[in-house]
Amino acid sequence: MSKNKIAPEQQEEIISILKTRFEKNKTRHADIEWNKVHEKLEANPEKLWSLLEMEKTDGEPDVVGYDKNTNEYIFFDCVAESPKGRRSLCYDRKALDSRKEHKPKNSALDMAEEMGVEILTEEQYRNLQELGNFDTKTSSWITTTPEVRKLGGALFSDFRYDRTFVYHNGAESYYAARGFRGCLKV
Numbered sequence: 001m002s003k004n005k006i007a008p009e010q011q012e013e014i015i016s017i018l019k020t021r022f023e024k025n026k027t028r029h030a031d032i033e034w035n036k037v038h039e040k041l042e043a044n045p046e047k048l049w050s051l052l053e054m055e056k057t058d059g060e061p062d063v064v065g066y067d068k069n070t071n072e073y074i075f076f077d078c079v080a081e082s083p084k085g086r087r088s089l090c091y092d093r094k095a096l097d098s099r100k101e102h103k104p105k106n107s108a109l110d111m112a113e114e115m116g117v118e119i120l121t122e123e124q125y126r127n128l129q130e131l132g133n134f135d136t137k138t139s140s141w142i143t144t145t146p147e148v149r150k151l152g153g154a155l156f157s158d159f160r161y162d163r164t165f166v167y168h169n170g171a172e173s174y175y176a177a178r179g180f181r182g183c184l185k186v
Contacts, residue, residue: 003118004049014052015041021062021078022066029063030077037063037073042184047186051075051117054182057085057115061184064131072185076120076128082138082179086111089156089179091141095171106139107181117182119143122166124183125157129164134181136160141180144171 006014015038016096022034041048049109054061059077066073077083090096092109112119120128122144128134154171156178157174 004054006045006049010052010103010132011042011048013103014048014055016168017055018051018061018063021060025044025062025078029065032063032066032073037186039154042097044114047184050184051065051186053115054083054117054184057061057083059083059182061182064128067185070185074109075182075184076124077135077181077185078131080132080134080136082135082177082181084142087138087179088174088176090174091144091171092149093185098172104174112180113162115182116136119180120183122157125166125181126164128181129159133159134175138177138179139167140176 002062007136017036019080022029022037047145054077058079060079061075062078063113064076088104089106089108090099091105092107094105096103108119119141122185125140125142135158141154141156144154148168150169152170155166155168157166
């Protein structure tokens with residue numbers, strides 16, 4: 001199989017996982033019908049590959065919305081804490097390259113690109129928090145504005161004290177409890 005293709009049995013497996021999660025968490029997508037999501041998934045096998053990557057890294061992707069303008073279903077990582085398979089990452093390649101010692105294995109932006117997903121924006125992260133309490137013990141990198149990044153920083157968020165917080169840190173920093181959440185549109 002080439003990089004972005006998965007075998008038919010893997011397609012069936014990820015679709016089954018997604019359907020089960022979809023049915024278990026209807027409050028995340030009250031007005032969306034599974035059969036329409038399923039049709040989109042089958043028509044876009046390269047997106048199934050990305051969803052499988054999200055699943056393999058413990059993200060528990062689920063449908064969180066539908067964009068009428070683009071006719072796309074929106075998937076976010078909906079695992080309670082930042083995905084375990086995507087932690088201990090600095091923010092981007094520039095930050096990774098700037099570290100002389102104790103480099104993390106990858107950066108959030110590079111890993112997201114490899115997976116075919118985008119990291120959540122601040123607005124998307126806040127929308128996710130409306131669906132439940134996520135990152136109550138961990139934190140997740142979010143898209144950082146060019147102005148902040150130019151100054152060496154990067155943004156991350158978490159949920160504490162019944163509210164969503166957005167913080168800053170040096171982009172080269174990495175922590176065992178900080179990862180990133182992905183967004184995929186199908």
